[in-house]
Amino acid sequence: MVTSGLTAASPPKFVSLEEIMQAANGMRDMALVHQIVVDEGFKLKRAEPEPNSIQRIIKDTMHKAFWDVLREQLAEDPPNYTQALNLLEEIRQGLFALLLPQHTRIKQQISEILDTELIKQQAEKGILDFKHYAQYVISVMSKLCAPVRDDRIRELTETVDVIDTFKSILETLDVMQLDMANFTLQMARPDIIACSVDLERKKFADFLAVQNDGLEHTRKWLLKHIKTNEPVPSNIEYEKFIKNVLKRAFVESCVDLLDWDEDMPYPETFMLDEERVRDLQLRTSPIDFCSYHLVGDDKQFWSRPSIDSGI
Template structure:
């Protein structure tokens, strides 16, 4: 991960809230770049993962932890299924033996008890007592020793507690468990639903702590980034004609954290450009009377958005041709409702042609709309980061709501990253753009 040049390594240090630079001890400017060991790479990847999760929890309002799943035919899934099958088959053999062997069943009931207790909040005193009574392990062991342990009966008491603890979304899962008569299948399904409940609890906790996380996320991310800076070799290849981001591993890593988010913003901007351009072209052809008809613009916008959803560059002209057909249908229907004559054949051909021509990125209408949208979104990334409908450029009224939502989302990403990384990036970029002169050259 080290760069190609032999510039001095630098680290950052907090001194009374200000950043200062110092050369890493033992590093000579002419020494070769350090290489990371395998253990250091793994440790760094783990730290970057924690930084990424913290970043995602703050910026993604829909962030949720999800269980790891494997593709059905993957090697990992086949191995997992084989191990699980062997485990539960072994339990069935133990319970079917004469006399039954409850060793594994007792261990599972202990794990179920621990899982249930982990789901409790401090105020759940009654449920805690209920779990302790239903899963009194000493009593269960005594019953097992006398061959009197009824696993199904114990599992039924567990279900009562699960029903009281689970989120409404899991009610149906818990109800389905009550129909299982086979104790082995019942225990297996209890563990499956408990895993879902634990994930629900984690996500509930994340949502509950979101205001606290937002308050402290800047300090946390900055601390983690500082630790990575102190740990990684940071030789910067100033002679390499690559982008600034590709010259520094941590710049690249922090860009990756928002890669999907920024790609989604770009995709939505492209879609809004085309929607607004289609509406402008149609407005110019139809006139204010037709365009002012109640619901007309909303219908055009809706059908255009559906046809442009997930649009790729290769299908742009084809999609816009479909948009032109649908726009003409809506225009003809509305003209008829208002008692106006239909468009002439030439006018229909002209409107369809103008809409289809929006596939060309150099189309004048498309270019103007794109410039206005970019100008509006730039207001959200200014230091003040404030914008309102009154700032909306002319011709974008129909997509005002979407633009405001997109601008706020885009602005929140930019402002958060500016708060976290600005003190570091300014120095990193300075070193890339203004490399220090070679010490050897000064001595010549």
């Protein structure tokens, strides 16, 4: 008789909220690392609200209000630069975020030209040339952007309205920061892959530590394909028999994933790959369909009465 070798679930245990939150954060880290490792083309994307959603309406309303206030303040006599100063500081920090450690000279230049105190003094004296700073920022961005963003920078230089210019500057800075993040991620990918196994193992262990039974569904999935009452044949060694049983159970378990019931939770060990498993199901379902009908037609063919036999 075959024994499963799997123990029952651990007794319930009490964990603190802090431990649960740490495990949740660890799972998010593990999910990100896992995605980077298995998806060679993985790229970070900016989360955007759904069209016509409340979040989208609120975001668009807030952005419009910001630019409307800026336009109104600059149109005052004398101009009010309160909003403009906040905007220039945000752009200054955005440029810093694009710099690499070796960009010391550019960083120093940005610090000198976009000096907050200097700009405040110019604003107080009424000599702040807002458009001049826009042109400088665009020139710096043209040196730091990826070639794929050259057309966008060119459009910036052709924009006449100063408010529209700064609006496009912020939007382009966001895109460039995302480009930089993805570039850094691509460069670090070999190192991430090298340590991913140990990291995922540790994070998953942390997750299991705060669960009453973190492998419940995995256990059920595997045990379903192990016949514990199967007798051991007398003409085969026990160890070899167990090895064959486990090998067969593993194959059947993998095939089972391709025909998984959507109403059933996936094994915990596949929690990071549910979408990939579903995609694999969609890819293999036509093959299953064709195989089923081919085998069915083949059986019907061989079961047909022979014409020559006269039956």
